[in-house]
Amino acid sequence: MQRSAFLAVTVCALLSVSGTSQVPVGHLQPLGSHRPADKEIDAYDEVISPEEFWEKYASQRKPVVFRGAGRHSAAMGLWTDEYLSRQYGRLEVKLEGKREKLGKMPVGEVGVGRDTIENFLKTYKNEDKYIVSQLPEPMYTQVSVLPCLLCGTFKRRLLEVNLWVSSGGSRSLLHRDADNAINCLLHGRKDWIMVDPAYDDFVSMAEENEGALGGFSLVNVDKVNLVRHPDFKKVHWTYSNLSAGDCIFIPYGHFHQVRSYERNVAVSVLFARLTEFSSQPDCPDNGSLPAWDLLSNQHVAWSYPGHGEMSMGNTDPEHIRELLLHASQESGKGYIDKQLFMEELCSAKELPKRPPGQTYGPDFEQCWTLVDPDEDGKVTADEISSMADATLKQLTVFLEQDPANMPDYEYYSLSHEAVRAFVGTVLRRKKSVSEKDFIAEYSLRLDGSEVFGRKLFARLDSTGRGYLTEEDIPSSSSNVFDEYYRDYGKEDMANRQFEKVLRPELEPEDIEVPHNIPRDESEPDDGDDDDADDDDGASPLEEDSEVRFQSTASRTEL
Structure with a gap:
């Protein structure tokens, strides 16, 4: 009865949208509501040969899924929170918020946008933070590379390896990347929507700096505004549901939008945009697969030891x-x-x-x-x-120096004007300010970190008294704030456009919005019970998956 009522409301709403008004079908609905998916992305139960992978997919810039390929990595069985904290806890990683570009930059133990793995795992279930980082090299020994990348040109052009960890409930903008990638999901579930580059002209893009090959769309994936972006109605899309152990090939320049559910861990191997492939000198003569091998045995152009400056996103x-x-x-x-x-x-x-x-x-x-x-x-x-x-x-x-790759990114993220104004306000408000109170105010008012707040306090407290007064406010000629004068270099036109155009459309709260990817609820569980009682990352499709299938079918028939 409940399903019938839902269908009746859905059909009436769709008839109203498509029949008696000028509002386009899918207007202000989640990404994919404007038309049914063309198909599910091609999927194989076994990894195919490098030659076949090149001919059918990489050369055509066509995505493909390899079911269960990630199970060859020891990481899939080992990387529980407890194990990661014990084995790799002091390694440093980059952070982002769980909704791309929304909210403030997360603060970690190391600073703004950077944390230790140990501290992240203590806090990530209750805070808006998400590891999106280069994979530290010590972790390479527990990751296997798919054999289709282990010979010929592919093997010689591995670029970078990235790590993704969240408590679930993360979702990206519709975006495209500058390089090819094979992303293997080790824990959790993810839904992918993919848009072929053939539809580039119909996707409203944030203006990128000249020569940029990646970038993001100005379309709000939770509520697509088809009046503001009328050409988006012409965009076709495909999809895939990934479970733990599945790997997906994401071609460069291929738009995609991703949502995660439950505790999520993934590793992505990036490789070059190639115009040709040679199987020489090391691919098997009979077209068979090379042997599986560890990431630690491969040459990767840009690697990261686990501390210091990263090279995430650097050009080939x-x-x-x-x-x-x-x-x-x-x-x-x-x-x-x-x-x-x-x-x-x-x-x-x-x-x-x-x-x-x-x-x-x-x-x-x-x-x-x-x-x-x-x-x-x-x-x-x-x-x-x-x-x-x-x-x-x-x-x-x-x-291409990216400030976000620097361990002292906090100096780039805060302006010297804001820091100077903060110091003046705090020290004029009280007769004296202790180090503890100063750091608390720095964290609260500037969204800064404890470690950088302590550094600033030490520069202001030149006599080592342990407290500050109004007399400690630096003069205009002081060099106390010099660290905060750092410049990004290039102006980020895309982010400026995001702030002006897309941010006002997006929900202020981290509300989970369902979308239109069908999911096979018979898929095997990954066996991870860590979050069995945690509903925060539950799939929006999980509660009424059968009803959503029906509602999508009804729209299609109309």
Whole structure:
């Protein structure tokens, strides 16, 4: 009876939307409500050969799922909260909020946006925080790489490995990434909506900096505004439900939106955007699979030891080689000179080019010294082709330093004006302020961390008294706040547009909104009972999955 009433309301609502008003079907409804999914993403019970993976999927930029492939990783059985805390607790990871770009940046034991694994696991079930980080290298020994990536060009072009951990209930914007990835879910469940690049022209995008290959859509995935984004009605989509042990290939530039349920742990192996694949020299001659192997036995272009600066999101160093080779060809001389090299760097950093003879600064000069060690004033195409990986990586870091990768990211995230105003307000309000009270105010008013609040207090308390007064307010010429003068470099146009356009549309609270991906409730459980009594990450499709199937079918028939 309950189901019939639900269907009657649904059908009436849909008839009203599609028949008597001009409001588009799916308007202000969750992503995917505007039309049924085209199909479920291709799925295999076994990993296919590198050649077949290239021909059918990677070369076509077509997603595919490998059911159960993640079960070859020891991490799937070992990585409970207790084990991770005991074995890897002091390793550092990056944090984000569970709803992408919404809410304040989480604060961890290390600072804003950074935590130790141990502290994260103590707090993540009760706080809005989510590990989205490079995987620390010590953890590589318990992750297996899919055999389709273990020979030929794929093996030589592994870029980065990332870790995702949440208590469930996380959801992303509709976005696309600059590199290929195979994402393996080790615990929990995730639902994926995928949109082929063929529909790029119909997806409203935040304006990215020139040359950016990733990015996110300005469409609100919880309530798609089809009046503001009318072309989105033309967008087709596919989907997949992933359970623990499943791995999904996400092609570069392929829009996707992801929702997680229950405790979630995933590892993603990124590899290069390739235009061709060679099975030489190490793929099996008969087209069979290479043997499974550990991540710790592979060369990964950008790795992270577990402390210090990360390189998450850095460009494939080979693209720097391609940029320089292209410049040498365009020059018509078969080489690049210093002036052309500087112009290429300026273009890549989106800085204005300078007139011939004008200096570019010591950082640029150091880059030229890297590429022209013989000091003959030019770099030939042959020299570029044989350039060492280490040199290419140094150039990449110069071009693309991301403050969020720095252990002292907090200095970038807070402006010196805000910090100066905070200090003045706090010290004028009381006769004296203890270190404990100062740190508490710093955390409350600036959303800063305890460790950085303590550092600021120490700089202000130059005499070591253990308390501060109004007399300790620094003069305008003081260098106390110098650390907070750090600059991002490039202006982030996409985030500026997000704040202006998309944030006002989004729910202020972390409300779970159901969406339209069918789920097979007969899928096997991953055996993880850690959160059996925790409803926070429950799937919105779980409560009335059969009814949702029916309502989707009714809309389709209409």
